[in-house]
Amino acid sequence: SQKIEQNSEALNIQEGKTATLTCNYTNYSPAYLQWYRQDPGRGPVFLLLIRENEKEKRKERLKVTFDTTLKQSLFHITASQPADSATYLCAFDQTGANNLFFGTGTRLTVIP
């Protein structure tokens, strides 16, 4: 069955540095992959979507890459700020369905 893994449960980083989060998937070839931010006690908020034919996508300080050979997506936050502290989730569509399958998330803490 399809599986999606995010490299670490928690990541601490110094303010101003670039945070890099990893999402790996197996037994599936998603047409696109999405990244969400979730704050404690809140629903996820959509950040970026990248398609299988796109290598990279950017939005302000965010950058996402999609390597279909490695079956991996990287999510970067440049010039990280304490306000970026949250859990970040990657997700892709399930086969033949119009819904999302989520990774377990990485809890990012940006230290001032």
Added chain:
Amino acid sequence: GAVVSQHPSWVICKSGTSVKIECRSLDFQATTMFWYRQFPKQSLMLMATSNEGSKATYEQGVEKDKFLINHASLTLSTLTVTSAHPEDSSFYICSASVSGTNNYGYTFGSGTRLTVV
């Protein structure tokens, strides 16, 4: 942007009672809404897909008679947890797709924290 409003944000109920959670799309029509459940430090798990005017599609292992879903209009879907038990305590989240997945992703409600005592 598209907004999904979810009510209540938290609820405490006694074991054996039923609880209804509402999910509304405020500025768009959602023919399909999704209900997720999230346990502490775990990811979102899809419970069911709610389609306007038809029966919901439940994921394997989710009891349809326990988790009643009604999607009577294009802007409202409800999830009723019937005869709730402490093990049903969880964070329930609904979502809707605004325009397929064409760069817009999915819009999520703010979630409902259910505690069954």
